[in-house]
Amino acid sequence: MARQGRSEQHRGDGASDGAPGGGAPARRAGRLPRGVPYFAVLALAVVALLAGGAGGVFQGKLSEVQQNDNTAYLPASAESTVAGNEAARFSASTTLPGFVVFHRDGRLTAADRAAVQAAVTAIRSVPGVAADTVFASYSADGTAAAVYAPLIAKQGGTAVSGDDLSATENAVIDAGRRAPPAGLQVDPAGPAGLLVAFIGAFAGLDGTLLYTAGGIVVLILLLVYRSPVLWFFPLFSAVLALGLSAMVVYALARSGAVTLTGQSQGILSVLVLGAGTDYALLLISRYREELHRYERRSDAMIRAWRQSAPAIFASGATVIIGVLCLSFSELNSNKSLGPVSAIGIACTLLVMTTFLPVALALAGRWVFWPRRPTVTAPVAPGATGAEPGDPAELSGGLWGRIAGFVGRHARPAWITALVLLAVCLIGLGGLNTGGLSTAQGFTNRPDAVVGQEIYDARFPRGTGAPAVVVTDVAAVEQVRAAAARVPGVSTAAGSVCVRTDPAKLSRIPITRGIQGLSGSPQDCPPPALQVTPIDGRTVVDVVLADAYDSPAAFDTVARLRAAVHAVPGADALVGGTTAADLDVRQASVHDRNLIIPIVLAVILVMLALLLRAVLAPVLLVATVVLSFLATLGVCGWLFGPVFGFAGADQSFPLFAFVFLVALGIDYNIFLMTRVREETLHVGTRRGVLRGLAVTGGVITSAGVVLAATFAVLGVLPLVFLAELGFAVAFGVLLDTLLVRTVLVPALVHDIGRAVWWPSRLSRGRHRSATGGTEPELVTAGR
Structure with a gap:
């Protein structure tokens, strides 16, 4: 970027750029927003380059600080x-x-x-x-x-x-x-x-997942830009953001400040690549637009930065605050996913708003080869900046034609879109979120699943992973008796006994197998082999009749808790592998019911501040929620009958909601910030059509990139990530192609200026291109 004091008549920048020499001299784009001096942007760009490059080595070290067992997920309470x-x-x-x-x-x-x-x-x-x-x-x-x-x-x-x-x-x-x-x-x-x-299923994070996601991003960028050069800049910037994120997350996970799981690491990777490419597409699109107006590439970038940065920062802030709402979760894994994702988005914002614009401005127009933009509509001397595009833009190009169609058929368009979404909602009844057993959680058949099936078919299923009851010694016999009567507890010998002390057992010959370790109310190891009470407490192991991760075992543990809690003076608590899984499932339901309303409220407030209105944010949030529910309906149709999944995890709706709503609202932010900018000059109805025409291509490209990167989660052999990847990918495409392209523009066009209520724009007066005011324009067909 050029220095602030540089002469407006200096043409070296443009000459080196290969820009045409003719035409009116271009006006400087002006300064960056107040409080953002050039040297600060340059300094942050250097920091992003050095830190992101150095952080790449931490991407491969994140597995060292992962915690994937359910007990690490649960709160201390x-x-x-x-x-x-x-x-x-x-x-x-x-x-x-x-x-x-x-x-x-x-x-x-x-x-x-x-x-x-x-x-x-x-x-x-x-x-x-x-x-x-x-x-x-x-x-x-x-x-x-x-x-x-x-x-x-x-x-x-x-x-x-x-x-x-x-x-x-x-x-x-x-x-x-x-x-x-x-x-x-x-x-x-x-x-x-x-x-x-x-x-082991996450072993592909550092290789298969990233290489597949990177390859897909490269392919899409080549198709979007049709340039063999330009794709490198957004992808390299995204890699820097991923390295910077990995370095920060590794330090926090190693210190114990956050809990990193394999799932959160996989989500972090695709989130940074997808969101980073989205932000880059928005900036580059505006930069190319301004290169047609400014001869100096630095002026064009400054203008592009000023016009696109508010939408990018608003989008990033919305995602960051949305995922941080996971901090209200009971599950440590969900709590940590919020900061991990927020760190990823923050690092992405830093790189995409500092390193990327500086790199593009220094590189020049050649990066767009073979379609280098030339100055075709230079900014007149004395102008304060580029005005919105000419109204003729609505008559040419695919998105101009789409915008014209929406303008002529606004009401039928949004009604049709609502009908399509309502049809998708029918599938909601088929979505099973009752949870998956551990074996059902794989899309393939690892050896452990094969072995578990053999074990369950030929041995008592609950043996080896008993429920653990901690109770007062004075009530231990009553607790054992109550536990033995619970339906679902094994009735075989050696099923309900005070725990055997392995150290004591090792000192005598062992003639029994593993079933002999537990005993039963009638035939337990003698007290000499039992654990020694501590502070008046002891442990009773209770063998279940069903596999430890089956729905029947969860029901048994719930009944067991009710039975032993009712024993007077026992102060009994039930733990163990099955109990931990059950607590995770119950906490997932609690988190879903608590966090979804919080995320909605936060996003509504963010949109209200950004758009300086109330009705428009309510409209946008409502359409995104409807899109989310429609996506779940499609998942209900496909997960079982088509994909063959046994069901979905209890946390699936929450994860899908957070990412779909937080990311899906991005495209409405990109659209509506441009619509508001255009509305200031031409009114709401012409403004929404113009905004749709000029942003349609870039937002659609961004949606395809994000959908493709999340779909890559399906390469990992885990049902949860495959389901989440599909849901986010489908939902993003639904938002991009239907909600943002048809539903929102048609509704805004039909409602008119009232959509900006209670701001001044809702009262029907706006600035014209000449600086005066004129009433809301009524388009053809209205």
């Missing part, structure tokens, strides 16, 4: 968290249950059983495994064996990282698969195996 913390006092370490399953189509052979016993010995020697509790058991039909191999998830109060858990589980599987007899199938199972499979 959750019952399962409190019970888990109490139960942790009874052992030096907290374990994550896991199994190695051995299976043959026929009965196990003697060689198979010898291999199982060898695996027990080998697994006990794996660092990170609770060796004292590694035992083998055999199915009743003799076709399968399971080695119970729990991983140490917390040692001495310090949680083991996801990478370390994954490495330990892989070592366990390697030990189990060490030279098995031919035909013997060996697979992981249980919470440990499924968690490691879940962590």
Whole structure:
């Protein structure tokens, strides 16, 4: 950008640009907005370049600070968290249950059983495994064996990282698969195996996801700009923003200030790439427009920056405040997603409003080759800046024709759009948000899912991941009796007992399998083998009859809580893997009901401040919410019958809402800020048509880019991200192609100047191009 004191007659910039020498001399675009001096923009551009480049190495290190277990998601006040913390006092370490399953189509052979016993010995020697509790058991039909191999998830109060858990589980599987007899199938199972499979699903974040998203962005930018050069600038800027975001997020996650999950890391990547490209498209579109009016590229960029920056900052601020509303969540994972996403958008705003404009201004017109813009309508000397485009723009080009059509058929257009959205709403009844089991959460079939299916088919399903009841010692017998009567609790021997102390058990010969560790109300290990009470409290393990992550198990835990809470003087709390999953599901529903209204209120206030009106923001929010509900309806039609998903997670509507509304409102912001700018000169009805004509191409391109980047989430083999990616992609396209193109412009055109109520624009007077005022113009067909 040129320095502020540079002479207006200096032509070196334009000459080096290759701009035409003829025509009226171009007027300087003026200063940047007050409080934004040139040196500050240049300094921030340098900071963005250096920090973003250096931050690239942190993108590959984010997996080191991920936490993907449900207990890390829950608040300290959750019952399962409190019970888990109490139960942790009874052992030096907290374990994550896991199994190695051995299976043959026929009965196990003697060689198979010898291999199982060898695996027990080998697994006990794996660092990170609770060796004292590694035992083998055999199915009743003799076709399968399971080695119970729990991983140490917390040692001495310090949680083991996801990478370390994954490495330990892989070592366990390697030990189990060490030279098995031919035909013997060996697979992981249980919470440990499924968690490691879940962590492994994010291994593509640093490669497959980013490269696929980047490739799609490049392709779309090539189609949009039809230039072999220009695509590099927005993509490189987005990469810088991603590196800067990764550096900040890594530092905060490592210090414990935020909880980073694999899901939030994946969302961060596509959010920065998608939103960054959107902001770049808006700036570059306005820059190209101004290059037709200003001979000096620096003047054109200053003007473009001044005109596009308010919409970009308003869009970014809306997304930032919208995602920060997740801070009201009960779930730590949701709470942290807000700051993680906000950091990503803030870094994107910094790079796209400093580095990108400086780089483009320094590069010159050649970046648009082979369609370099030339000065065709120079700004007259003495003019304060470029006026809106000529009304003739409505008669030419695709978007001019679309705007003309909307203007001539405004009322039928918005009624038709509403009917189409209403049809989509019919599918809402088919959307199942009751949750998914861990095995159902994968789009593929990892070994852990295969092993879990074999285990569930041949062993008592609840064994290995019992519910954990912490109770006063004085009421322990009443608690055991109450728990044993709960429907859904296993009735097999050894299902409801005071926890066995592995250290005590290790000092005597073990003849029972894993079922013998628990006991039952009638046949429990003797008190000499039970954990020693602490502060008058003890632990009772309750084996469930169903798989730990099944809906039936969740119902059982709910009944179990009601039963033991009713025992007088017990002060009983229920925790364990199933209880933690249940608390996560309940917290997700709570978060959805609380946060959605907050986000709507915040966005409404932001729009009211931006547009200086009340009716227009209400209209925009209503259309975006309708678009969101229509998207959920389409998801209800497609998720089960077409995609084959078993359902959707309870948090899916909340995540889809936050990103669809916060991002979908962007396109209405881009449109309506330009409409307001045009309205000041030509009135509301002509202003909305002109705004649609000049922004249609860039906003549609931005929507396609954002939709494509979120759709890339489907490359990760997780149902939740595949569903979220589809919902955001479809919803963004719906907003871009129907809501912003037809519904909003047609409604604004039909309502007229009243849409700006209660501002002065609603009273029907506006500035004309000559500086005077004239009444609201009525377009043809009105």
